[in-house]
Amino acid sequence: MSFPSEKGKIWPVDGVNLRILPGETLGLVGESGSGKSMTSLALMGLLPQPHGKIAAGSIKFKGRELVGLENDELTAIRGKNISMIFQDPMTSLNPVYTVGDQIAEAVRAHERITKAQARKRAVDMLAKVGIPSPEKRADAYPHLLSGGMRQRVMIAMALVLRPELLIADEPTTALDVTIQAQILYLMEDLKRDFGMSVLLVTHNMGLVAENADKIAVMYAGRILEEAPTRELFGAPSHPYTRGLLDSIPRMRGADKELKAIPGMVPTLQDLPPGCKFANRCSFRQTRCEIEEPPIFETWRGHSVRCWLFYEGLFYDGRRSR
Amino acid sequence: MSDEIFLRVRNLKKHFPVREGFLRLRPRRTRSSVKAVDDVTFSIAEGETLGLVGESGCGKSTTGKVLLRLLPATSGSVFFRGSELLSLKGEELRKARQGFQMIFQDPYASLDPRMTVGRIVEEPLRAHGVKSAPERLERVAEMLEAVGLDTSYLRRYAFEFSGGQRQRIGIARALILRPSLIVADEPVSALDVSVQAQVINLLMEMRSRFKLTYLFIAHDLSVVRHISDRVAVMYLGRIVEIGKKDDFFERPLHPYTHALLASVPEPDPLRERTRFILSGDVPSPLNPPEGCAFHPRCPRAAEPCSNRLPELRDMGGGHWVACHLYETAQTKII
Numbered sequence A: 001m002s003f004p005s006e007k008g009k010i011w012p013v014d015g016v017n018l019r020i021l022p023g024e025t026l027g028l029v030g031e032s033g034s035g036k037s038m039t040s041l042a043l044m045g046l047l048p049q050p051h052g053k054i055a056a057g058s059i060k061f062k063g064r065e066l067v068g069l070e071n072d073e074l075t076a077i078r079g080k081n082i083s084m085i086f087q088d089p090m091t092s093l094n095p096v097y098t099v100g101d102q103i104a105e106a107v108r109a110h111e112r113i114t115k116a117q118a119r120k121r122a123v124d125m126l127a128k129v130g131i132p133s134p135e136k137r138a139d140a141y142p143h144l145l146s147g148g149m150r151q152r153v154m155i156a157m158a159l160v161l162r163p164e165l166l167i168a169d170e171p172t173t174a175l176d177v178t179i180q181a182q183i184l185y186l187m188e189d190l191k192r193d194f195g196m197s198v199l200l201v202t203h204n205m206g207l208v209a210e211n212a213d214k215i216a217v218m219y220a221g222r223i224l225e226e227a228p229t230r231e232l233f234g235a236p237s238h239p240y241t242r243g244l245l246d247s248i249p250r251m252r253g254a255d256k257e258l259k260a261i262p263g264m265v266p267t268l269q270d271l272p273p274g275c276k277f278a279n280r281c282s283f284r285q286t287r288c289e290i291e292e293p294p295i296f297e298t299w300r301g302h303s304v305r306c307w308l309f310y311e312g313l314f315y316d317g318r319r320s321r
Numbered sequence B: 001m002s003d004e005i006f007l008r009v010r011n012l013k014k015h016f017p018v019r020e021g022f023l024r025l026r027p028r029r030t031r032s033s034v035k036a037v038d039d040v041t042f043s044i045a046e047g048e049t050l051g052l053v054g055e056s057g058c059g060k061s062t063t064g065k066v067l068l069r070l071l072p073a074t075s076g077s078v079f080f081r082g083s084e085l086l087s088l089k090g091e092e093l094r095k096a097r098q099g100f101q102m103i104f105q106d107p108y109a110s111l112d113p114r115m116t117v118g119r120i121v122e123e124p125l126r127a128h129g130v131k132s133a134p135e136r137l138e139r140v141a142e143m144l145e146a147v148g149l150d151t152s153y154l155r156r157y158a159f160e161f162s163g164g165q166r167q168r169i170g171i172a173r174a175l176i177l178r179p180s181l182i183v184a185d186e187p188v189s190a191l192d193v194s195v196q197a198q199v200i201n202l203l204m205e206m207r208s209r210f211k212l213t214y215l216f217i218a219h220d221l222s223v224v225r226h227i228s229d230r231v232a233v234m235y236l237g238r239i240v241e242i243g244k245k246d247d248f249f250e251r252p253l254h255p256y257t258h259a260l261l262a263s264v265p266e267p268d269p270l271r272e273r274t275r276f277i278l279s280g281d282v283p284s285p286l287n288p289p290e291g292c293a294f295h296p297r298c299p300r301a302a303e304p305c306s307n308r309l310p311e312l313r314d315m316g317g318g319h320w321v322a323c324h325l326y327e328t329a330q331t332k333i334i
Helices: A036-043 A071-077 A099-110 A115-128 A147-159 A177-194 A205-211 A229-234 A239-246 A286-290 B060-067 B090-097 B117-127 B133-146 B151-155 B163-175 B193-209 B221-227 B245-250 B255-263 B324-333
Strands: A025-029 A082-085 A165-169 A197-202 A214-219 A222-228 A296-299 A302-304 B007-019 B030-044 B049-053 B075-080 B100-103 B181-185 B213-217 B230-235 B238-244
Touching: A025 A036, A025 A205, A036 A165, A036 A197, A082 A147, A099 A115, A099 A147, A115 A147, A147 A177, A165 A177, A177 A205, A177 B255, A197 A205, A205 A229, A214 A229, A214 A239, A222 A229, A222 A239, A239 B193, B007 B060, B030 B060, B030 B238, B049 B060, B049 B221, B060 B181, B060 B213, B100 B163, B117 B133, B117 B151, B117 B163, B133 B151, B133 B163, B163 B193, B193 B221, B213 B221, B230 B245, B230 B255, B238 B245, B238 B255
Parallel strands: A025 A197, A025 A214, A082 A165, A165 A197, B049 B213, B049 B230, B100 B181, B181 B213
Antiparallel strands: A214 A222, A222 A302, A296 A302, B007 B030, B007 B075, B230 B238
């Protein structure tokens, strides 16, 4: 994907491959600027316009190619088959409509039903996401609700059409920790009831550890490591993933000094030619600065974009994908 | 011994009047107030770090601001190194201010975009009457180096820097007057994980290098566990539990603390999860529940909880809790 900028085109997302199976939760983790939100927006066909372009690649949803679809075809899929919840429920809800009307509108955009039926669907959904006295709350404007309630409304709106894929971009970052726990359990229950797949985009390693089946770690527009959740935390392989895990303070166990990753994320305008993490990596070799490593599969379903695995212990001679 | 007291906060209250009526046209008709900080008492020993945690709106930031005299207190006392801070005025207050400083959450909003880094860090020196320009420059350069910034940054502007570096500038500004007490209000929560660790390590390094005492306000419990010696939890303006770090994390007493600790997602997929979640939201501070403010959400709420406010009681070893569960337990033992 590319954007024009003062220093020529920038590539916020470059060569990203992801695959989500039915009923699966994929955690996409990364720091700000890693391209994780851009990836999820691209899936929805919601790249900032007019400049954002998918330069190459393909997005297949149930066998159907989404890249290159006309806007109205995408609109039919958005909400109905794929829907999204955003980080900030205050800016994502319309302040001048009641929440019930907003949910009903989403239903009526995709299904030919009466206003009364749509309203009933909205109220039922509000009840399902745990909003007390949903009949009454449906007539409330977003600003009258607390942050947790607004996020529930967002979830109700995203799920009212029973999408097969839910993209949740930092769904709980704006919320307090006890409310975050409520929302995550709610999403887990709804996911089980509806059998949907989830793409969980976040910066929080704890969230993906507890909620994702597999995890992809992004950095500077690339996926540096991807593995099933237990595998990723049990055998983190990319120096960046290891660095991230070493830099998080823990809730239990002895106090250890935090090993911070030195330096900072390179800006997209001047990415280094080789491995994008090389300038902060303690395992850096000359090769890393010149040539970008391909993806090596170190174990079944565990892939790493790092030269260490070229002739490394786990390298089994195949280039994955 | 009284000369050992470094900081003691007693019965601190901060109530914000709420004006009712359209466009606040009748400001005199003050009816109710938000009790942002309500009867908060704690102390911090010299060199100690007290972590102050709680959810948004619980009054933790207001507590920090009131005790540094950035907001006027409604009542209470703050005793800091031999003087009563809340009654200081004029020149005395200005002098005392050199002893305590604040580090803010948002490194983007708390640095003046029209000032160079050198000027930002120098400002407190000017304000406190260090007249000689070469001396100021020397101290600024020294401080920049201490926080890990190159002195070539002196003439650059804050917007040129990343969040982590800006937070270093904010720390340099706070430390330039060599204060002994630092109130750090969510100093790392706006930062990315990999940079957050750099700033936490810097704060800890500065603590031992300059013999600082921290009141560390944060909502992230794992960060608080890492940096604090003792921890206090606030809920709707009151401290509900306070204790040594290990007691607090290993043997929490208050049901709210239990819920908080269980709610933190941990980067360990093998950990057994306890599905102990609180129902409902934090009540509006405009209209807090009667009795214990936590009782509508408390899984162990009983009859006295809705009528009577529980007092903070010492459960031994400096572990205090405000909960009726422990009141009855104790009276039984006695």
